[in-house]
Amino acid sequence: MKKGEKRKQDLLKIAYDMFLSHGYENTSVDEIIEKAQIAKGTYYHYFKSKEQMLEEVIEMMIEREAEAAKQIIEMDIPVPQKIAGILSSVKPAEAEMPIEDALFHPENALMHNKVRKKLIDVLTPLLSEVVREGTEKGIFECDNIPERVRMLLVISNGTFNEGTFSERDITVFIDTAEKILGAEKGTMSFIYGLIDKSDMETDE
Amino acid sequence: MKKGEKRKQDLLKIAYDMFLSHGYENTSVDEIIEKAQIAKGTYYHYFKSKEQMLEEVIEMMIEREAEAAKQIIEMDIPVPQKIAGILSSVKPAEAEMPIEDALFHPENALMHNKVRKKLIDVLTPLLSEVVREGTEKGIFECDNIPERVRMLLVISNGTFNEGTFSERDITVFIDTAEKILGAEKGTMSFIYGLIDKSDMETDE
Amino acid sequence: MKKGEKRKQDLLKIAYDMFLSHGYENTSVDEIIEKAQIAKGTYYHYFKSKEQMLEEVIEMMIEREAEAAKQIIEMDIPVPQKIAGILSSVKPAEAEMPIEDALFHPENALMHNKVRKKLIDVLTPLLSEVVREGTEKGIFECDNIPERVRMLLVISNGTFNEGTFSERDITVFIDTAEKILGAEKGTMSFIYGLIDKSDMETDE
Amino acid sequence: MKKGEKRKQDLLKIAYDMFLSHGYENTSVDEIIEKAQIAKGTYYHYFKSKEQMLEEVIEMMIEREAEAAKQIIEMDIPVPQKIAGILSSVKPAEAEMPIEDALFHPENALMHNKVRKKLIDVLTPLLSEVVREGTEKGIFECDNIPERVRMLLVISNGTFNEGTFSERDITVFIDTAEKILGAEKGTMSFIYGLIDKSDMETDE
DNA sequence: GATGAATGAGTATTCATTCAT
């Protein structure tokens, strides 16, 4: 890695944190270079514009998520577990929560949207492969796999990533997932234990 | 309606158009008052801030959509038709497309997100009522109706409102909808004819 | 005159001085507002852009010059004197010299050029009228008056407004002017006394 | 010519083109080195500053023009033809027009002015020599030759180099030229055929 | 109710130049 490349990565990491915690629009180039302790010119030496930097930051995030998904796929675990693992990677991992939480603040709408869309695009083929594996093993029975997978990702994202959700949401999600993939009832129920319930509403 | 109230409504309508066509962030107060032919002071006489105006604009949009949904509910048509009608109101009606199209440009992310979320919140109870009616008539068979309904809205929005979709997406959507609500196969297949296929990819 | 109009005139006057003494490109908006003791926003309340302000400043200069020329035309003096008077208004009046001098620094090229061109365009018809008066009185004898007048203005400007000139330049200019207009030798020789010789090189 | 010298000439040529087509002020060092495929440091190895480079570019242009003038002088053609040839070299040759055209855009004011002034300074003695040759042959009859010559150059430049001109402008120019140099009527009328009339307005 | 002059902190971006390697 060249000298300049290293610094660029550092800059991306700094911006990544700042974009997440304050939103892209609310993070000024001045603030970034101040935190990075570099000159204005240095910033523009590495990035053509602030927007181009955003693209690179997003790419970086997507790559991370995709990488995690690929690792799950290669693990020696039952197919349903793989699916659950990847589905939960659409939503921020528990560990990262504090920072990623910012992704749902309205000020992050732009970045949030871009990431969500791209992430679904990237994960769909990976997850489809897993589902196909499942159909071969007789665990699932369905056609139009990529469309079904995309739908699962959309549901997972739309249900668990936007504000709060209830225990019933999980139950319904599991039921729906099984039906969408043509699995036997109960196949995916273990998912219940995986959901980060810190965001969950308690029934009143 | 008082004279002042009338003017406020006009302002909201103007802002609504501008927010949609250029995005909230890219529409300045200056541009709004220029189009409305009023003075700066007048604007701030009616709205505490630009953000407050956004809230009112969004409220206005939601009310419209909710109103449309209520009318559908009261129509004398089969339950599945009602559901399809409301589901398709999550997505812009064909007629409005040109203007609402702007809703999916990244620059509208903020407004788009706010509207989407609120709309789902507003439509969920309305649609739930319809579904319950369906269960009583034996058309559907399911529990946790509000959660299931919300999931349908999330899917509909996530599938048909974000860029392009294919014929298979519709097929899978119909299949999933039937399963989520516990309907017999074919119950909802008429939906296929309702989808605005101008956004649809053709299979190659 | 409205309140705002007065302030705009003040701003133009301030900018006029600064553009002349430091050049348009070298005068920043910051410097202008600092000198005018107004806020950034106030500046842009009156002028759409810095360039638009330049246009207005130039217009202001042109109007001044044209006004002076018109006054000369209406004076009750011999025609040749009128011509000499207007010709010398292409070049800065002696009194204004210290400030206008800046017009010939390279940094003022842009403004200088714009002013020169427009001034010639504005003065040509005025001066043409005077020359026509002269032909009627038998002082001049020539056709294509506007073209000849423009040529005189071009010469006057090109000779006396760009750096230094010698006594001989004046002599030749007078001779040429007489010939261009078809005047008798000596008709215009009084011009010699009008030229501001502070810019004149001494013969060595 | 050393290797380094060659590269410098290439750089000058690239800059020359860029300055002409976009203006000196609007051409950044970054753009120059990008086009020249060299590094920042290399640029500053050859030129102390951007301004110094401009001087060298201008010098280059002047030398070209002067060289052309000298060749005309040494040609075996009548004196009036020589004069016409040199006069027309103050203005861009037809062939070069497309590129030099940029010289009259306001953004090029600085460079335009510098070139014009220097060119007149350089051509004055050359043309004066030719005129003196003419007086010896009895074609012209005048004193103060350098001043008269300079005036001709000023007129030629001011009339034909700044935007458009009409047929009458040419007629008047020829008449004036003859009178300035003390030539017989008709001596210079052949000039009419030399003017690039693509810039000429048509009489209506 | 209505006006519009005034504010000033904030923004992204440019660019000629330096210098250690």
Next chain:
DNA sequence: GATGAATGAATACTCATTCAT
């Protein structure tokens, strides 16, 4: 000779908001 990372002052312009009239 040649590189390109680093600099940082400078720039024009935006915009939501206030307030005296």
